[in-house]
Amino acid sequence: MKTSTIAVQIGVGKDATGAMSFPIYQNATFRHPALGQSTGYDYSRSGNPTRRVLEEGIAQLDGGVRGFAYASGMAAIANLLLLFKQGDHLVVTEDLYGGTFRIIDKVFARQGLEATYVDTSDANRVAEAIRENTRAVLLEVPTNPLLKVADIRKIGDIAKDRRILTIVDNTFLTPYLMRPLDLGADVVVYSATKFISGHNDVLAGLVVVKEEELGKQVYFLQNSIGAVLGPQDCWLTIRGLKTLSVRIDRQLENAKTIAEWLSRHAGVTRVYYPGLETDPSHRLLGEQARGFGAMVSFEVAEKRIAEEVLRKVKLISFAESLGGVESLITFPAFQTHADMEPAERERMGINDRLLRLSVGIEDAGDLLADLEQAISGWEANV
Numbered sequence: 242m243k244t245s246t247i248a249v250q251i252g253v254g255k256d257a258t259g260a261m262s263f264p265i266y267q268n269a270t271f272r273h274p275a276l277g278q279s280t281g282y283d284y285s286r287s288g289n290p291t292r293r294v295l296e297e298g299i300a301q302l303d304g305g306v307r308g309f310a311y312a313s314g315m316a317a318i319a320n321l322l323l324l325f326k327q328g329d330h331l332v333v334t335e336d337l338y339g340g341t342f343r344i345i346d347k348v349f350a351r352q353g354l355e356a357t358y359v360d361t362s363d364a365n366r367v368a369e370a371i372r373e374n375t376r377a378v379l380l381e382v383p384t385n386p387l388l389k390v391a392d393i394r395k396i397g398d399i400a401k402d403r404r405i406l407t408i409v410d411n412t413f414l415t416p417y418l419m420r421p422l423d424l425g426a427d428v429v430v431y432s433a434t435k436f437i438s439g440h441n442d443v444l445a446g447l448v449v450v451k452e453e454e455l456g457k458q459v460y461f462l463q464n465s466i467g468a469v470l471g472p473q474d475c476w477l478t479i480r481g482l483k484t485l486s487v488r489i490d491r492q493l494e495n496a497k498t499i500a501e502w503l504s505r506h507a508g509v510t511r512v513y514y515p516g517l518e519t520d521p522s523h524r525l526l527g528e529q530a531r532g533f534g535a536m537v538s539f540e541v542a543e544k545r546i547a548e549e550v551l552r553k554v555k556l557i558s559f560a561e562s563l564g565g566v567e568s569l570i571t572f573p574a575f576q577t578h579a580d581m582e583p584a585e586r587e588r589m590g591i592n593d594r595l596l597r598l599s600v601g602i603e604d605a606g607d608l609l610a611d612l613e614q615a616i617s618g619w620e621a622n623v
């Protein structure tokens with residue numbers, strides 16, 4: 242079955258009452274039939290029916306053996322990082338989500354976890370950064386906010402040779418557009434807050450693993466730590482997933498229109514969107530994914546122009562986050578990536594002229610009109 246069909250059918254036929262919408266089991270504990278017997282549920286941290294439907298659903302969507310739902314994307318990532326111990330080393334995408342950088346650099350570093358940040362769009366740099374104590378490669382594909390693309394097949398092979406894990410944060414593409422486990426990754430992680438739930442109304446994180454043995458370890462940590470997704474939020478995430486394919490199809494179409502329009506605009510100095518044929522990642526992402534995503538980053542000539550654009554947009558909201566049905570715009574250097582050293586940020590290209598759009602499902606003409614009134618008038622400065 243295709244991912245669009247699997248997503249719509251999540252939970253259908255799973256409840257004894259025949260409920261089309263799988264119920265919210267708002268419940269902490271479960272009565273035991275007798276000593277030594279269980280209905281399959283004992284206590285909701287260990288397992289909850291609504292959460293299970295979501296966890297099985299995402300596992301099926303990604304072609305993995307087991308899925309896990311967490312209270313947020315960061316809770317999911319924290320859980321994965323706890324697979325490692327003091328003295329272990331990770332190779333990590335350099336321009337990754339600011340919160341992931343922060344938890345590795347400021348929280349897990351204190352526990353003795355080491356990390357090297359590299360441009361993972363160059364597989365050779367990944368290979369060079371692997372050391373004796375390296376335990377995993379953590380990739381974001383495409384990266385945030387520069388939308389660079391790592392070759393998951395190639396890096397997965399390198400990692401397998403060295404017997405280390407390949408973990409892919411697939412938040413930007415979702416299983417509808419890319420299935421990292423099919424490409425050779427061992428683990429996929431999501432901020433389901435973004436495209437997966439899709440409505441800017443819930444925080445959630447998901448993990449899918451390819452092998453049962455790793456699944457047991459992740460489950461042990463999920464149950465030990467307890468940062469699980471509550472039943473109500475599981476239900477919202479399931480409901481979001483049902484419309485994943487139609488939302489994303491529309492978002493892809495809008496993103497392409499906007500990226501092409503921006504690349505022709507005299508007030509815009511640079512556009513980052515892998516869907517543009519001129520983008521350095523176009524070919525590689527085309528081989529790995531069924532679509533290029535709905536994130537578009539662009540540069541204007543000066544910081545004050547970027548500030549002006551943020552002030553002038555009306556339909557597009559100046560807000561953090563991404564992936565929802567409403568279009569949003571952010572200023573990465575001052576928001577999502579504020580925890581990085583300014584010089585380091587600048588070197589990578591996350592400068593004070595770079596804006597990032599998360600393209601929603603509004604009418605493309607209305608979005609272009611909003612951008613036009615916000616950007617126009619600055620052409621002379623370019």
Ligand SMILES: *Cc1c(COP(=O)(O)O)cnc(C)c1O
Binds near residue numbers: 341412
């Ligand atoms: C938002 C995001 C996260 C963190 O997820 P939360 O749900 O906000 O905790 C991790 N990775 C990426 C790529 C993200 O966009």
